[in-house]
Amino acid sequence: MMTLNNTEQANSVALEKLLGAEPQIVDLGLAKDVIPGFGEKMILHAGPPITWERMSGPIIGAVTGAILYEGWADTPEKAKAFAAEGNISFDPCHHHDAVGPMAGIVSPNLPVWIIEEKNSGKKSYATLNEGLGKVLRMGAFSDEVIERLHWMREVLYPVLKSGIRRYVSDTGGLSLKSLISQSLHMGDELHNRNRAATSLLIRSLVPSLIDAESDNPDLSRVVRFMAGNDHFFLNPGMAAAKVSLDSVGYVEGSSMLTVMARNGTDFGIQVAGLKKRWFTCQAALPDVLLFPGFTREDVNRDIGDSAIMETYGVGGFALAAAPAIVQFVGGTPQDALNYTKEMYEICVGENKHFTIPSLNFRGTPTGIDLIKVVETGITPILDTGAAHREAGKGQVGAGIVRMPSEAFVKAAEAFVEEYSK
Known part of the structure; x- marks a missing residue:
């Protein structure tokens, strides 16, 4: 029979595994290419499992936007009908080593961070952060939202990926544990305030972005987008937490x-x-x-x-x-x-x-x-x-x-x- 003392010992083991995890950014990729078990018509969502019939307004809105972004429908009405007819396989992000803020929607062609736990090689994934206000993760699906997502895939993603690969080539990986530790001393708590962490992330990556993409006319806009979004660190930070907790097993x-x-x-x-x-x-x-x-x-x-x-x-x-x-x-x-x-x-x-x-x-x-x-x-x-x-x-x-x-x-x-x- 398990005793309180046994539980305390087990918890001590679990905590040490968590504290020993070393999450780091190693790459970017498209969700369908890198997330385990990602199906052709699959959309991942935040939270525990749920069916379309029970989904909240923000998730319905975000699913609608994802369908429009993927080109599976060309109007919001058709997109909702497409989902309601059972054309999509819904699954929690957590079932695929991923996490997503708010609605947490991940569709096949969204770019994602790839975070690796240095000791075990376990990986986790999270989308790129769009900013605040009317954004996909908050359930918005206007033309402005979809256009921003396409820009993020077509411009932000390749530039950022190139810079990260240069950084990883030079250093082996970007330690998120270190950035989190530093940002706590600079006034962040890493959920709703990520200003310091975002600044530290940009400070780390910009030299490699310049080395890799100095002739790219989009480089300035990419850096301005990241610098203008204080929550840009939230998504890789969440993936760092996810892979660290997964390391507990x-x-x-x-x-x-x-x-x-x-x-x-x-x-x-x-x-x-x-x-x-x-x-x-x-x-x-x-x-x-x-x-x-x-x-x-x-x-x-x-x-x-x-x-x-x-x-x-x-x-x-x-x-x-x-x-x-x-x-x-x-x-x-x-x-x-x-x-x-x-x-x-x-x-x-x-x-x-x-x-x-x-x-x-x-x-x-x-x-x-x-x-x-x-x-x-x-x-x-x-x-x-x-x-x-x-x-x-x-x-x-x-x-x-x-x-x-x-x-x-x-x-x-x-x-x-x-x-x-």
Whole structure:
């Protein structure tokens, strides 16, 4: 019979695996060419599994946009009909070693980051970040959205890929763990504030971009696009978290979470000691600081794979490192400090690589412990973006959300059943 002491030992093993992971950027590619198991008419989405009939407005909108982008239909109405008729195979990003912010949509011809864990060779994938507002990941599908996606594939992608390959050729890979560590000391928390991390990424890549593409007239526009999008780092950062948590794998007896994800309808978690089983419940409704012109009735339920950042020990768990984030998500700098302190109560340990200056360089709370969540009644806090509940409307704001307890209770019951045999 599994005892508390055994679980603590298993969690210690799981945490050490997580802390030992070394994620790095190694390349870019088109989703259909590099993501394992990617089918011809497949679209990946954020969160746990869901059917078209139960999809939230933002995912419906993003799927509509992806179909238009891929050329499978030429009007939004035809695109929705194409999806409703069962022409598409839908699957969670997490089932294919991938992650996606908000709707998390990945279609075959979208460019993706390729992140590799240096020790194991495991890989993860994430799309390129479009920016804020009316974008695909927020469920928008206007002509402007589709045109931007085509530009990103036809111009941004080849230039960026060329520069990254030059960088990797010279150095072996770009360490994302190092960038995250540095950015926490510069005011980022790595979920809704990625300004420092994006700056560090650009600083790392631009010399190689110039070396590889100095004669390309599009180089200036590419650099300006990245520099004008403070969230550009979010997607490779999420993939770094994903491959690091995947490196934990199955650890018998461990109650440490390896996945938290939302699809705008359901919230789901996975646990290291329960072999990639999903435990789900209704997604929470975020308390957001609204953009002008929107009301609380416009806000969709919580959505996105970006909760992987909190599962990794940053994002909402590192709010104390980013007092300025409250200008975007609401609250006060003291609230940010208090949220981080509270999260220590539900974690296996701390990340010695990710430290918070305002807490005397204490490591971020890392390794969410399912048992501690249920025993304390404290659920993980996220700072998140919010999409309009209607397809096509885009982002309405950003704010704070707590993960609902029901999924944790279900997982705890399954954990007890599994280890009391």
